[in-house]
Amino acid sequence: MxxxxxxxxxxxxxxxxxxxxxxxxxxxxxxxxxxxxxxxxxxxxxxxxxxxxxxxxxxxxxxxxARLDYNATWTEVDAMLHELMSDDWRMRHADDFGNGYVFSWFVMDHVGFTTNPRQRALGFHAVYEHYQQILSEYTPEHDALYWHFHPVPFSHAANRASCNYSFTNCHIESIGRRLLDHLDFPSAFRPGLHCERPDIHLFLEMWIPVDFGNQAMPERAEDAIQKDVSGGRFGDWRRAKSTWGVYHPDWYDYQKPGGMKRYIARCLNLNARIRPITREEIERAFRQVRNGEPTILSVTSHDQNKMGAPITRYMDLIRDVQKQYPEVRIRHANAVDAVRRVCGVPEQSPVRFDIAWTGNRVDVRADKDIWGPQPWMSFKTLDQRYLHENMDRQDGNHWSFTFDADSIPLGSLEAIAFATNDNYFNSSAYRIPIVDGKPGEPESSFRNHKE
Structure with a gap:
């Protein structure tokens, strides 16, 4: 099938x-x-x-x-979610295997901003914790929380755009806080404004396996006349694969296939003014499957917009196109599971860390290869700062770190956390409380693992 x-x-x-x-x-x-x-x-x-x-x-x-009807308050967002999260609504758009509609929630922290004219939900975890609560209330089986981020512009205005992750370390702190406060380490990413540049390209390769950023499609005349987005200013994927495929990028050009590990999938806009999903693109996806190509048809939208009606139109269009391809069945999936299935990624159990202390030195050993060159390591200090550091690689899957005056003394810390993904996109997270300068017993969390 x-x-x-x-x-x-x-x-x-x-x-x-x-x-x-x-x-x-x-x-x-x-x-x-x-x-x-x-x-x-x-x-x-x-x-x-x-x-x-x-x-x-x-x-x-x-x-x-349709463009200006924003969800301007959490009350309006929640009213929309109450409908979308219901079993009745999801099953109205069920796939051919009896599964209801699935969402992959790429969650952003609005941080690093000093002005906020659009009244965004500012602060670390302001959006994440809201959606944690929503998912715990409705318990959708296949929905998942991932990472989304907009780099901070030079103006520090929350309504302005940037492609420069190197300007601040807010993206690093966003990941570190999510790890330390919620034992969550992301395995998939969606770029803010669909925009990747060399800095975030290289950063993602070290930590996050799955990237739904590719928006390659020929620039339409109506895109070219919109000055804020024309000429590849934001969301530049003009050199990338414009078929419905997944590729490993090149070290020097994230748009070209190359020797990196990360999986980049194509993802067009639903109900947007640029790079929209069209009937032609849906037909292309069905043709690829008919011709034997494993294929993901992916769209993206925002929770600040009313999502229900556009999804209904989209699914109606898919079902209409499907009539021409009776041999093709559709299956809903979250971002990680879809890439696993389409790319034939061999299943693995999550990484387990053995964490051992010798005085003020910690040694971390993984029971198998991890995704990148080292585990992620973050600290929470007693004065409530969240810091990120590199580790010393000893050999193979063994790393260490020494806490002292040249790095940071254990006595100034409240907690330490380590995390990694693996080659099956499982995430493993460990948090160690520090009490009076002494490490306690670690807590752990494993996500995306199929029990």
């Missing part, structure tokens, strides 16, 4: 508010059109008035109700 795997990646960022003035500012930035903000003028733009013919369709789409 031939199967097409469906993955829905949600860039999980929480509520988004946009004022009328901010909407008109985005119109100016995107199209170079200046209008005095007013509800009447917005309605005129929705009707295609006062706009050059060449821009009319784009502007009408840009200001349409």
């Amino acid at each position: 031939k199967e097409l795997f469906l993955v829905h990646c949600v860039d999980t960022e929480g509520p988004l508010y946009e004022s009328l003035t901010a909407t008109f500012e985005r119109i100016r930035q995107t199209f170079g059109l200046n209008f005095k903000p007013s509800t009447n003028q917005l309605n005129r733009l929705k009707a295609g008035k006062d706009v050059p013919e060449a821009l009319r369709a784009n502007v009408m789409d840009f200001v349409s109700d």
